[in-house]
Amino acid sequence: MRFTRFTLTQDGHAIGDFSAMELAVGTAKQHAADTEKPVTVMAHTEGGGSQEAIFNPDGTNDKIWNIDKGRPLIPSFGQVYLNRGGGEYRCISRTPMTGTTYYNASGGSSSTAAVFQNVKSGWTFTAKGIIQYIDGTIEWDHSSDGHFAGKKEDPTWAGRRHE
Secondary structure (H helix, E strand, O other), rough: OOOOEEEEOOOOOOEEOOOOOOHHHHHHHHHHHHOOOOEEEEEOOOOOEEEEEOOOOOOOOEEEOOOOOOEEOOOOOOEEEEOOOOEEEEEEOOOOOOOOEEOOOOOEEEEEEEEEEEEEOOOOEEEEEEEEEOHHHEEEEEEEEEEEEOOOOHEEEEEEEEO
């Protein structure tokens, strides 16, 4: 699928038309943050179809895989990343790649894995199949080995929501 142009709208009004995905996504993300309202990016295809993604004021997005498959990410130690659906996660270690390839909703793939810690809750886990989208947000296929770092024996953490 090849996109020919990208139309940005907010509250039903057109706010821009772009030929480059990078410029459309960057503009949508910045405009949503500036106006504190979601911005819709409609990606138009050669055959007359379209795909939609929504950029929220908090930096998250919905349906970005409709316009961007994402790229494998090898996270940097200590770096904090924004998850596509919200939440900030710090990379606390990288793990060796196992050779298993994971696929996201649009067919993007990754075999990378790393240990992340939720900045707010302290939930720590191994993320597998890490993808980074053009707007900088990340997601992963699945996680394992989840726990609250240093809090396993603390009964007050037992009922906390994970990830």
